[in-house]
Amino acid sequence: MPYMKVKKWAWESMWIIGGFFSWLIIPTLAAWLTVPGFTGIIHSTNWSTLWWTYFMGVLWGIGGLTYGLGVRYLGMSLGNSVILGLTAAFGALLPAVYYDFSYHPGKVTFTELMGHDWGHYILIGVAICLIGIAISGKAGMMKDKDITQQKKGNKEENAIQYKIGTGLIVAVISGILSACFNYGIEAGTPMAQMAVQRGVDPLFQNNVIFVVLLWGGLTTNFIWCVILNIRNKSYGDYGDKKAPLMKNYLLSAAAGTTWFLQFFFYGMGETKLGNGASSWILHMAFIILVANIWGLVLKEWKMVKRRTLITITAGIAAILISILFVGYGNGIKP
Numbered sequence: 001m002p003y004m005k006v007k008k009w010a011w012e013s014m015w016i017i018g019g020f021f022s023w024l025i026i027p028t029l030a031a032w033l034t035v036p037g038f039t040g041i042i043h044s045t046n047w048s049t050l051w052w053t054y055f056m057g058v059l060w061g062i063g064g065l066t067y068g069l070g071v072r073y074l075g076m077s078l079g080n081s082v083i084l085g086l087t088a089a090f091g092a093l094l095p096a097v098y099y100d101f102s103y104h105p106g107k108v109t110f111t112e113l114m115g116h117d118w119g120h121y122i123l124i125g126v127a128i129c130l131i132g133i134a135i136s137g138k139a140g141m142m143k144d145k146d147i148t149q150q151k152k153g154n155k156e157e158n159a160i161q162y163k164i165g166t167g168l169i170v171a172v173i174s175g176i177l178s179a180c181f182n183y184g185i186e187a188g189t190p191m192a193q194m195a196v197q198r199g200v201d202p203l204f205q206n207n208v209i210f211v212v213l214l215w216g217g218l219t220t221n222f223i224w225c226v227i228l229n230i231r232n233k234s235y236g237d238y239g240d241k242k243a244p245l246m247k248n249y250l251l252s253a254a255a256g257t258t259w260f261l262q263f264f265f266y267g268m269g270e271t272k273l274g275n276g277a278s279s280w281i282l283h284m285a286f287i288i289l290v291a292n293i294w295g296l297v298l299k300e301w302k303m304v305k306r307r308t309l310i311t312i313t314a315g316i317a318a319i320l321i322s323i324l325f326v327g328y329g330n331g332i333k334p
Contacts, residue, residue: 010234021256034204056184057216063177073167086175121329132318139312206267
């Protein structure tokens with residue numbers, strides 16, 4: 001929402017300014033406030049842990065960049081549903097599968113999920129969530145069709161439809177790579193454990209991981225934005241007196257800060273749930289849920305047919321039901 005208010009700046013200019021706040025400044029500030037001596041923890045961590053945490057951040061950054069391309073080819077609704085659906089599935093389940101082969105105390109394996117009643121509820125919740133995402137994607141396609149029928153001759157809409165195959169390929173790549181954020185948290189677990197051993201409140205242990213993980217995301221996005229600045233000759237935006245510079249900087253900073261806060265609170269919730277599948281699927285479910293609710297509030301669905309509204313409502317309902325299953329599964333877990 002803050003980015004929408006930025007005026008006379010190219011996308012890459014506002015994106016990287018916001019990125020400095022979301023991937024560098026605010027994560028460092030959060031770690032400084034909640035994890036005393038976090039720099040010492042990073043320095044004491046072996047290079048293998050640091051590398052894999054950083055590398056997962058780089059891959060996640062690529063996933064974020066290809067996300068925009070996927071939405072361009074598939075449209076907002078379908079693109080979001082496909083990408084976030086894949087991100088939810090891969091991010092929720094693969095860490096549990098990994099822990100079957102590389103056991104870590106306190107981490108839930110896929111075998112445990114399959115072997116206990118509480119795990120069954122969680123897996124059912126994950127499945128229902130994916131169904132809800134698929135229904136939402138279907139509603140998005142119906143919405144695009146409804147609006148296109150009312151805007152006949154819109155060449156841009158038709159161009160997007162012609163690239164549906166390419167869009168699906170890009171969306172799959174983006175969905176898989178975007179899930180690397182969750183893998184990065186798992187890779188950086190030794191830093192969180194070291195923080196707790198040094199007396200840090202376990203609620204904030206993930207904040208030291210985010211510092212290293214988001215360095216990777218910053219690297220990817222910074223390089224790409226610089227390339228775009230040069231290619232589009234938009235590097236003059238940062239000092240362009242014709243633009244409302246102070247307002248643009250503040251809005252971009254607000255957007256970046258708000259973006260990081262999702263993971264600040266996600267990190268806190270993950271320490272309480274203690275289950276990658278549960279916490280990640282809840283996170284992704286609420287992104288889709290709130291995004292669709294805002295779409296309804298902002299009347300993005302105003303021009304659609306009744307059956308399309310019923311379909312998106314069913315998708316939102318399925319996601320809500322999935323949250324209840326995952327929550328119940330965690331509630332009865334010993």
